[in-house]
Amino acid sequence: MKVLVPVKRVIDYNVKVRVKADGSGVDLANVKMSMNPFDEIAVEEAIRLKEAGKADEVIAVSIGVKQSQETLRTALAMGADRAILVIAADDVHTDIEPLSVAKILAKIVEEEQPGVVLCGKQAIDNDMNATGQMLSALLGWSQGTFASEVDIDGDTAKVTREVDGGLQTLSVKMPAIITVDLRLNEPRYASLPNIMKAKKKPLDEKTAADYGVDVTPRLEIVKTVEPAERAAGIIVGSVDELVEKLKEAGAV
Amino acid sequence: MNFGMTEEQVMIVETTRAFVENELYPHEAEIERTGVLDMDVVRDIQKKAMEAGLYAANMPEEVGGAGLDTLTWLMYEKELGRANYALHWTAVARPSNILLAGTQDQKEQYLYPCMKGEKWDCLAMTEPDAGSDLRGMKATARKDGDDWILNGTKHFISHADIADFAICFMATGVEDTPRGPKKKITAFFVDKDTPGFAVRDGYGNVSHRGYTNAVLEFDDCRLPASAVLGDVDKGFDVANTWLGATRLQVAATCLGRAERALDHAVAYAAERKQFGQQIGKFQGVSFKLADMALELKAANLLTWDAGWKFDQGTVTESDMSMAKLKATEMLAFVADEAIQIHGGMGLMDELPLERIWRDARVERIWEGTSEIQRHIISREMLRALGG
Numbered sequence: 001m002k003v004l005v006p007v008k009r010v011i012d013y014n015v016k017v018r019v020k021a022d023g024s025g026v027d028l029a030n031v032k033m034s035m036n037p038f039d040e041i042a043v044e045e046a047i048r049l050k051e052a053g054k055a056d057e058v059i060a061v062s063i064g065v066k067q068s069q070e071t072l073r074t075a076l077a078m079g080a081d082r083a084i085l086v087i088a089a090d091d092v093h094t095d096i097e098p099l100s101v102a103k104i105l106a107k108i109v110e111e112e113q114p115g116v117v118l119c120g121k122q123a124i125d126n127d128m129n130a131t132g133q134m135l136s137a138l139l140g141w142s143q144g145t146f147a148s149e150v151d152i153d154g155d156t157a158k159v160t161r162e163v164d165g166g167l168q169t170l171s172v173k174m175p176a177i178i179t180v181d182l183r184l185n186e187p188r189y190a191s192l193p194n195i196m197k198a199k200k201k202p203l204d205e206k207t208a209a210d211y212g213v214d215v216t217p218r219l220e221i222v223k224t225v226e227p228a229e230r231a232a233g234i235i236v237g238s239v240d241e242l243v244e245k246l247k248e249a250g251a252v
Numbered sequence: 253m254n255f256g257m258t259e260e261q262v263m264i265v266e267t268t269r270a271f272v273e274n275e276l277y278p279h280e281a282e283i284e285r286t287g288v289l290d291m292d293v294v295r296d297i298q299k300k301a302m303e304a305g306l307y308a309a310n311m312p313e314e315v316g317g318a319g320l321d322t323l324t325w326l327m328y329e330k331e332l333g334r335a336n337y338a339l340h341w342t343a344v345a346r347p348s349n350i351l352l353a354g355t356q357d358q359k360e361q362y363l364y365p366c367m368k369g370e371k372w373d374c375l376a377m378t379e380p381d382a383g384s385d386l387r388g389m390k391a392t393a394r395k396d397g398d399d400w401i402l403n404g405t406k407h408f409i410s411h412a413d414i415a416d417f418a419i420c421f422m423a424t425g426v427e428d429t430p431r432g433p434k435k436k437i438t439a440f441f442v443d444k445d446t447p448g449f450a451v452r453d454g455y456g457n458v459s460h461r462g463y464t465n466a467v468l469e470f471d472d473c474r475l476p477a478s479a480v481l482g483d484v485d486k487g488f489d490v491a492n493t494w495l496g497a498t499r500l501q502v503a504a505t506c507l508g509r510a511e512r513a514l515d516h517a518v519a520y521a522a523e524r525k526q527f528g529q530q531i532g533k534f535q536g537v538s539f540k541l542a543d544m545a546l547e548l549k550a551a552n553l554l555t556w557d558a559g560w561k562f563d564q565g566t567v568t569e570s571d572m573s574m575a576k577l578k579a580t581e582m583l584a585f586v587a588d589e590a591i592q593i594h595g596g597m598g599l600m601d602e603l604p605l606e607r608i609w610r611d612a613r614v615e616r617i618w619e620g621t622s623e624i625q626r627h628i629i630s631r632e633m634l635r636a637l638g639g
Binding site: 034069070073074077188189190191192193194195196198199 | 259260262263264266267270271303304305306309318319320
């Protein structure tokens with residue numbers, strides 16, 4: 001079985017983001033970019049499937065600017081076997097929307113015929129949480145979202161999902177799209193020997209046009225603003241004082 | 253000229269940095285507080301470091317190491333250098349490159365166990381009366397049949413307390429040189445439990461808490477001929493050929509700590525408000541930040557330059573001395589200014605600045621003092637003119 005893992009290059013979670021002067025989005029020029037953390041979890045899960053003998057090959061795919069190649073190299077250094085880079089934009093600020101991404105992924109799935117697609121549940125830049133679900137709809141495959149546990153056994157996968165108020169376990173028919181949540185696993189460090197090997201692993205370069213997908217955005221960004229600054233709090237000395245302050249504020 | 257990093261270098265730096273921040277930083281405060289390295293913690297980190305391929309990554313591929321070139325190795329050293337020295341030196345050990353000079357038997361006995369984290373090495377050269385003037389050393393080894401008998405004292409021997417063996421440089425005779433009689437030196441492997449060999453606690457000191465130094469005493473310590481590393485009387489040649497770019501390693505670890513101090517200073521200058529504005533807006537603070545960044549970059553460029561030349565085979569002693577000198581003096585400056593920007597808070601052990609400032613002091617002394625480095629740099633210029 002092949003496992004396909006889409007990975008997105010996003011602004012690093014440690015970077016303090018700044019809104020561009022014209023309000024059209026977040027400034028991405030000269031800031032540190034990394035693999036979307038949820039996608040890292042998906043890569044880790046795919047490698048574990050391979051290590052457990054349930055998968056033969058892990059293919060990482062990234063859709064975006066040319067520099068997404070770095071993100072793919074990271075996936076290869078973690079242990080993916082090969083990578084596909086789909087160049088769909090020249091400018092890092094161009095947003096490739098979930099439907100376009102899902103359409104390209106659907107074409108790649110047709111070509112590669114993976115047994116499962118493991119995606120991050122969402123990317124930390126736009127928080128769309130849509131690509132996996134759209135891909136499932138386009139392919140007509142079953143889906144298990146927000147997975148905190150995945151157990152693939154032949155034709156079915158048991159997917160434990162983190163839902164409001166608890167855990168829900170689904171049995172989904174394979175092939176399937178599974179989107180992964182934070183607690184599924186702890187991604188490994190890309191080890192030094194694997195980093196050195198990553199350079200020699202195949203990385204195919206394609207364009208959105210190769211798949212006949214129009215990636216023109218359908219959404220218009222009207223305005224982007226930084227969150228309002230929070231006023232400083234106070235430290236209270238005792239429970240009594242806390243209750244008093246809450247009363248003063250009319251909260252109790 | 254290409255000053256960019258390769259994709260591999262970027263990834264190696266990212267992995268090492270992430271490892272240092274996630275696995276080493278959380279244990280620093282305890283070591284700084286107690287001055288003691290918890291060996292259970294070390295074992296735990298050691299295992300993770302091996303999984304990440306970070307342990308003994310200085311070693312070449314032929315012996316199962318990462319096979320990094322010198323420049324990339326220095327980038328890795330820079331990241332490790334951010335953390336408490338005792339912690340990174342033991343839990344993510346880089347066994348001395350001199351172990352590569354050993355015979356196959358010696359490699360089996362010393363090198364491979366060090367790479368697997370089963371043993372630690374240490375190097376013993378310095379003596380109470382032989383610091384910069386190493387060839388004035390007094391500890392001796394004399395021949396007795398096929399064996400050797402070692403006598404004398406070594407001190408300031410780093411992490412000898414946890415090391416399983418020491419590579420000891422001993423005087424094995426005297427030779428005439430154009431600059432008068434000098435000691436002939438031979439290197440020996442000395443196992444910890446060898447009769448006549450004792451490791452005693454060294455001195456409490458200002459830098460690198462948890463990273464101990466010891467006094468080694470040799471009292472008719474008998475070793476077989478197989479304990480000699482390299483050739484008899486050729487101990488310095490072995491060291492010069494095999495030790496590698498140790499001055500650049502010191503430089504690189506200083507770069508990491510300086511960068512950490514500068515990051516704190518910039519963050520504080522952007523966040524701290526006095527007189528109604530960020531203190532970074534006051535020229536007294538902003539100029540400091542600019543100078544710190546400038547010095548750091550200069551030291552970094554010198555270090556990468558020497559590292560790159562090391563790989564090309566074109567590096568000079570002066571190149572390496574310049575990098576070591578600049579990086580260690582830069583760290584002292586940057587650590588001091590980072591504290592000044594923080595004011596009183598900079599002196600508190602809540603932040604790593606007071607210890608980076610303390611730790612900076614030894615860097616200008618070990619691996620060749622600043623004065624020795626200046627001597628090497630100027631000597632190279634003067635010799636060209638017959639000086």
